[in-house]
Amino acid sequence: MTWVVVGAFGALGALARYGVSGLVQHLWRTTFPVGTLVVNLTGAFAAGLLLGLATGRDVPDLLVAAAGVGFLGGYSTFSTWMVESVLAAESGGRVGLRRAAENLVIPLIVGVAAVGVGFTIGQWL
Amino acid sequence: MTDRLSLSTSITGRRRFAVAAGGALGAVGRALVTDIVERTESDVLWATFIVNIVGSFILGYVVARHAGRSRSSPFLIPFVGVGVLGAFTTFSLFSAEVFELARTGDWILAVAYPLVSIGAGFVAALLGIRFGGSK
Numbered sequence: 327m328t329w330v331v332v333g334a335f336g337a338l339g340a341l342a343r344y345g346v347s348g349l350v351q352h353l354w355r356t357t358f359p360v361g362t363l364v365v366n367l368t369g370a371f372a373a374g375l376l377l378g379l380a381t382g383r384d385v386p387d388l389l390v391a392a393a394g395v396g397f398l399g400g401y402s403t404f405s406t407w408m409v410e411s412v413l414a415a416e417s418g419g420r421v422g423l424r425r426a427a428e429n430l431v432i433p434l435i436v437g438v439a440a441v442g443v444g445f446t447i448g449q450w451l
Numbered sequence: 452m453t454d455r456l457s458l459s460t461s462i463t464g465r466r467r468f469a470v471a472a473g474g475a476l477g478a479v480g481r482a483l484v485t486d487i488v489e490r491t492e493s494d495v496l497w498a499t500f501i502v503n504i505v506g507s508f509i510l511g512y513v514v515a516r517h518a519g520r521s522r523s524s525p526f527l528i529p530f531v532g533v534g535v536l537g538a539f540t541t542f543s544l545f546s547a548e549v550f551e552l553a554r555t556g557d558w559i560l561a562v563a564y565p566l567v568s569i570g571a572g573f574v575a576a577l578l579g580i581r582f583g584g585s586k
Contacts, residue, residue: 329479336478337471340538344470344529366542373543374550394544395485400478404540406532408507408569408576409514416580430569437546438553438565445550 328391335396343401357417358425359410362403363433367440369402374441378448407433466529473534481539496560499544500568506540507572511579519584 346368347361354360376394379385407429415426481502488498513531517523545568552561 329482332482333475333479336481336538337475340474340477340534341467341471343537344467344533366546369543370546373547377547377551391482395482396478398543399481399541400474400538402542402544403537404503404542404545404568404572405506405510405536405576406540407542408503408572409510409580411573412511412576412580426573430573433542434546434549434565434569437542438549441546441550445554 328388331388331392332396335392336400339397339400339402342397343403359406359414359429362406362410366402366407366433367436369398370437370440371444373398373402374444374446375448376444377441378445379451381445381449462525466526469526469530470534473530473536474538477535477538477540480535481541496548496564499541499548500564500571503540503545503568504571504575506536508575508579510536510540511576512583513579515580515583 343365347365349361350364351359351361373394376390376398380390411426411429414429415422417425481498484502485495485498488495488501510532513527513536517527517532545565549561549565552558552564
């Protein structure tokens, strides 16, 4: 049962990422992979929210499987982040390396901060 | 009716289907790795680490391989890249784990885990692209 739920919500998460990332990248005309960034940051915030809600409370396993493992896991992505960083580095010279470094460091710091904000709100709710 | 029919068989519609189908497989694959790691009674951090590094390597390989071929399927990247590997790897769980490590006061891991993950993920993606690009 859990596997079916994870699969179904993983499919929804991947679809949502495809839509959001494509839309953001289309609206924000930049070479910076901002589509993946927006997806990952909103995903990190939502994961923090879920963690904040679940910490110290009794949350059904199936809800965690659906929302956390399935949807948010399928929605956010690590592999695209890494490949986009390598492609930025290979785009040439010092500028490319700087872009790659920015694309690695910024999402990490803002991502963990987004989890923190989500967690605080989740605890407070 | 004909509109709906043409929509469901359009390239866009089929791409979306490929993303969703791949996403289901990727998410289940990740849950499977987590299950196996939990059975070995290792730290669950290893599950996230493994899926993220392996996924980064394969995505790099697939992207480079696809770029080098003129007659590759238009559904390959939506299915394998966006769907399977996008869902197999995870940023939300990764960043939530880093936050939890910091919150519970495990400062060494809170610094080491993200640095090692990003370093290894970057190298894995780079190697994947190199392997996929060579003929």
